[in-house]
Amino acid sequence: MTEWFGGGMESIDQTIAAVCTATPAEGSPSRSIVRISGPEAFNIIEDLCRSLRRIDGRGIHHASIELNGATLDAIIYAFPAPHSYTGQDVAELHLEAPQVVVEAVLAQILLRCRQARPGEFTLRAYLSGRMDLTQAEAVAQVVSAGNRLQLEAARRMLEGRLSETLNACCEELLNLLSEIEAGLDFSTEDIPSIPVDQAIEQLIGIQDRIQSILDQSIHGEELMDLPSVGLAGLPNAGKSSLMNALLGRPRSLVSPVAQTTRDVLETEWILPHGRCVLFDCAGLLNQTRPDDILAELAQRAAEDALRSASILLFCADGSKPDWSQDLVLFRGLARPQTLVVMTQQDRWTQTTNQVLARAHKIFDRPCIAVSAKTGAGIDELPSRVDALLLQRQRDSAGSDRLALTERHRQSIRSALTALRQAQRELLDGHDEVAAMLLRSAVEQLAPTPSEPIDERVLGRIFSRFCIGK
Ligand SMILES: Nc1nc2c(ncn2[C@@H]2O[C@H](COP(=O)(O)OP(=O)(O)OP(=O)(O)O)[C@@H](O)[C@H]2O)c(=O)[nH]1
Ligand SMILES: [Mg+2]
Known part of the structure; x- marks a missing residue:
């Protein structure tokens, strides 16, 4: 935090610049905005765009930029102080160009001013009284909102x-x-x-x-944190294999040896309506005292992570003839938002319907059949988890809370x-x-902005922003 504030409050007089649009998908053309704020903003833009007349008020200007012998069209939006986002002179350069070109233009600009830190434009808006702290925090939430x-x-x-x-x-x-x-x-x-x-x-x-x-x-932090989806089950149930299959890449180590996974391994998982954190962890043991200290630590880490997960994917090896151990574990863990996933379907000796009917009876809810090896059933999981997460958010986020x-x-x-x-x-x-x-x-x-507010509080809030906001 103090790191974020590095330059201290005096740096408000420095001119800052950053790209303030999200990076577009590779190859897709889109408009990028470079924002410059501070006393030098207009001078920098005038020097960059030779064709531009002096900026002497709020307005939109068409201009061209010379860059390594090529000419680039740009639209300049000028917002003189105090009627701008930050309350300072702000120039926005709108460019229809590939990301590398935008980066090159920013590099030109940064010869004359410094790169904005995450949230620094909004910090200035707050310090100049353009928005109150609550609104600034809301910008942070919009920026980091996952769904x-x-x-x-x-x-x-x-x-x-x-x-x-x-x-x-x-x-x-x-x-x-x-x-x-x-x-x-x-x-x-x-x-x-x-x-x-x-x-x-x-x-x-x-x-x-x-x-x-x-x-x-509603807890703002809860809204900002991505929901988490945990893989639970006995050792060797096929949790790590399922995680890798869901992600389409090898994230977690897989082996026939029981208790392979020790750490809690988190990764971002993109679902139809938003993102979540998918995590793998050690298979849970029904015995009270694990054999060694490593196993004990792994158990504790897994239990803690699963306890705070938004949703559980409970994995049981569907090829086993007996799921009584799985059931003991399931009873200790299960809650409404638990999906039961019967794994390793390619190894089943009974038909899928037979296994699922048996599993339904034992776990007392419909179960899903998957095979990490053949990919069967894997495509169904994202939409099932997505629906559960949407329901959960609807339940917790009343319409006007x-x-x-x-x-x-x-x-x-x-x-x-x-x-x-x-x-x-x-x-x-x-x-x-x-x-x-x-x-x-x-x-x-x-x-209010005129009251002294602890710098640490400010820093904590604004450091959550990404650069350009
Ligand atoms: N044929 C087949 N084998 C699988 C499948 N999923 C997992 N396995 C095998 O089952 C064994 C255990 O798989 P893991 O994914 O490591 O199981 P885990 O639940 O993560 O195990 P721990 O980390 O020890 O708790 C490995 O030998 C995998 O290759 C599957 O869908 N089909
Ligand atoms: Mg594992």
């Missing part, structure tokens, strides 16, 4: 829903505070302060509203503590202490 539902929750936050709700509470608190303080300031004169029971009633109303924001919120990050949660909790204490102080007639506590609650709920 449609994550995106929607992040967007609600970006639209300022949280700021709006908390600001309304702050307004009310400030009104109450001014009434209490008026009573304090003029107590020697004849101005009656607000009756205690009325003040307390208002305070309780505000607390209830703030509490309900907390109760109904707000996504709160841990930082929001902490501020709201501290505000609530201060409000409860204020309520007690009011009852005891300590209006001055109550006023102080109300002030602190307002500060917790409404951090």
Whole structure:
């Protein structure tokens, strides 16, 4: 984090540049945007595009760039300060060119300014008061959102829903505070302060509203983290082989020796509606004490990872005549979001229908037949997991719930503590202490750009961005 902040806050005066569009798929032509922000932004663009007149206001310009003897068409969008994303002079260079050419143009620009760090454009937007911290965090979430539902929750936050709700509470608190303080300031004169029971009633109303924001919120971190799908089963069930077959490449070591996999091996898995983390781990043993320390560590790592997985793919070797050991393990692990996968179908001596019917009876749910060797049934798994993940997200992300990050949660909790204490102080007639506590609650709920905010908090938020945002 401190690393991210490296140059410190003074670097806001430096001009920065970066490509701010996602890298397109290889070979596909697309428009790339190079963004430059800072006092030198327009000078740099004017020098780069010789045909360009002086930029003297907001506007769109067609220009050409000379690059290694070739001429390149570009469109320049100029946003003078303070009416730009960052609040500084911003020039955006839109190029219809292959990635290597875009990189070459950026290299030219970087002779005159420095490369933007991840999130640095948004940090500047925040520091110049163009957006509040909540909105900046929402940009981070949009940037890193792995699927449609994550995106929607992040967007609600970006639209300022949280700021709006908390600001309304702050307004009310400030009104109450001014009434209490008026009573304090003029107590020697004849101005009656607000009756205690009325003040307390208002305070309780505000607390209830703030509490309900907390109760109904979704964990922002949960939304940002990709859901995880774990491969579970006895040793030699065929978990690692299945992982490799699903990915189409050898990610995990496979061998006929039981307990081959020791570590938890994670990899990104692309599904129809989003991404997830697929992980392989040690086969679980039903015995309580594993034979050696390595096995014990592997067991613990696997149990921990599987416990926190969003979905389990429980693997059982379908060629075995007896699945009683598998069933013991399954009973200890299973939850609604568990798919039972009967593996090694190419080795089955009974028909697929016979094995699946037997498995259905034992595991008490429909099972899927796969063979990592022939690829049978493998194509079915992504859509099955995808459907489960979508359902899970629909269940957890109600349509208008707000996504709160841990930082929001902490501020709201501290505000609530201060409000409860204020309520007690009011009852005891300590209006001055109550006023102080109300002030602190307002500060917790409404951090504005003008207030000093811990650099570490800022850094933590902005470092989640990717370069160019
Ligand atoms: N014929 C056939 N063999 C398979 C298939 N899947 C796995 N195997 C074999 O079963 C053995 C165990 O496979 P792994 O994928 O290593 O099993 P695992 O569940 O990861 O085992 P541990 O890591 O020890 O827990 C290996 O010899 C694999 O080649 C399959 O679909 N068909
Ligand atoms: Mg394995």
